Amino acid sequence: MADATPLFFDGHNDILLRLWRKPASARLSAFVEGDGEGHLDLPRMLAGGFGGGLFAIFVPSPDFGEADALMTAPRYAVPPPPPLARDHALAVSREMAELLIAMAEASEGRMRLCLDAAGVRAAMAAGAVAAVMHMEGAEAIAPDLDGLAAFHALGLRSLGPVWSRPTAFGDGVPFCFPSGPDIGPGLTAPGRDLVRACNELRIMLDVSHLNEAGFWDVSKISHAPLVATHSNVAALCPSSRNLTERQLHAIRDTEGMVGVNFATSFLRADGQKNPETPLSVLLDHVEALMEELGEDRVGFGSDFDCATIPQAIGDARGLGALRDALRGRGYGAALTEKLAQGNWLATLARTIG
Numbered sequence: 466m467a468d469a470t471p472l473f474f475d476g477h478n479d480i481l482l483r484l485w486r487k488p489a490s491a492r493l494s495a496f497v498e499g500d501g502e503g504h505l506d507l508p509r510m511l512a513g514g515f516g517g518g519l520f521a522i523f524v525p526s527p528d529f530g531e532a533d534a535l536m537t538a539p540r541y542a543v544p545p546p547p548p549l550a551r552d553h554a555l556a557v558s559r560e561m562a563e564l565l566i567a568m569a570e571a572s573e574g575r576m577r578l579c580l581d582a583a584g585v586r587a588a589m590a591a592g593a594v595a596a597v598m599h600m601e602g603a604e605a606i607a608p609d610l611d612g613l614a615a616f617h618a619l620g621l622r623s624l625g626p627v628w629s630r631p632t633a634f635g636d637g638v639p640f641c642f643p644s645g646p647d648i649g650p651g652l653t654a655p656g657r658d659l660v661r662a663c664n665e666l667r668i669m670l671d672v673s674h675l676n677e678a679g680f681w682d683v684s685k686i687s688h689a690p691l692v693a694t695h696s697n698v699a700a701l702c703p704s705s706r707n708l709t710e711r712q713l714h715a716i717r718d719t720e721g722m723v724g725v726n727f728a729t730s731f732l733r734a735d736g737q738k739n740p741e742t743p744l745s746v747l748l749d750h751v752e753a754l755m756e757e758l759g760e761d762r763v764g765f766g767s768d769f770d771c772a773t774i775p776q777a778i779g780d781a782r783g784l785g786a787l788r789d790a791l792r793g794r795g796y797g798a799a800l801t802e803k804l805a806q807g808n809w810l811a812t813l814a815r816t817i818g
């Protein structure tokens with residue numbers, strides 16, 4: 466097996482969505498034994514040195530399939546899908562939370578559900594995948610915040626108030642290229658309450674899918690570090706999903722961080738979904754982020770099992786290629802370890818405890 470050190474902690478993946486789409490009877494075996502589909506399963510995680518990450522609960526929009534076709538055009542503006550019904554979002558989110566818990570149990574110690582940074586460190590030190598429960602889009606939570614405490618009790622430790630569609634809490638930034646993130650209004654009154662409640666519960670807030678107005682609302686209300694789990698640099702790729710220089714400086718000033726997204730449409734200057742994108746393009750975002758944030762506030766947020774990623778990585782087994790690319794840029798062992806896991810572990814300690 467290729468060198469799998471340092472282990473990576475990943476800011477975002479969608480394996481729960483991929484497995485949830487399977488028949489219920491096939492989900493756990495697909496994870497534990499490996500099914501060769503998508504980017505992640507337990508054997509490939511362990512082989513590639515995927516040490517842990519934020520596992521997203523994400524409820525898909527039923528009629529959003531045309532977005533992939535639209536996003537292959539040189540310029541695009543994908544209309545956001547309509548809001549989800551809360552009952553539907555709650556039912557699916559509970560299934561995914563229970564699936565993550567069951568995955569850890571079925572792994573026989575090879576994956577652990579972690580509730581704090583110390584738990585993440587302990588799991589990774591033991592060679593187990595450290596799973597932190599994340600919610601991408603808070604539609605499962607009622608506007609009066611009913612449900613938030615229950616998900617926290619199940620293990621929820623990270624939450625993005627919106628995905629790229631409107632919710633009771635605010636508007637997500639739609640998928641547009643070329644475009645900045647200044648699209649739509651900011652947080653609603655329930656959205657502002659949600660930010661305060663997450664601070665109280667020590668649930669990390671993810672700003673990755675917020676539009677710019679929502680981003681600044683979070684920055685005004687929250688006393689926790691600003692974290693973008695899977696976003697890139699707007700100056701290098703002018704996607705609405707990427708971060709401006711001013712946003713990056715706000716993240717820096719709160720001791721937050723950014724996880725570089727592997728999705729080629731958020732990496733490339735032309736915004737295209739192209740797996741032939743070289744890793745040098747991804748590393749250009751790493752370097753640009755370090756220039757704006759410093760080397761202690763940059764990591765990775767792969768978007769595994771959801772995105773078109775560079776074929777040089779391919780799936781979790783290809784993380785060795787990313788390690789080699791980091792070393793090839795002249796990054797020493799200490800900096801490579803920070804980017805791979807150290808910065809995420811420090812940020813988790815500052816946010817979830």
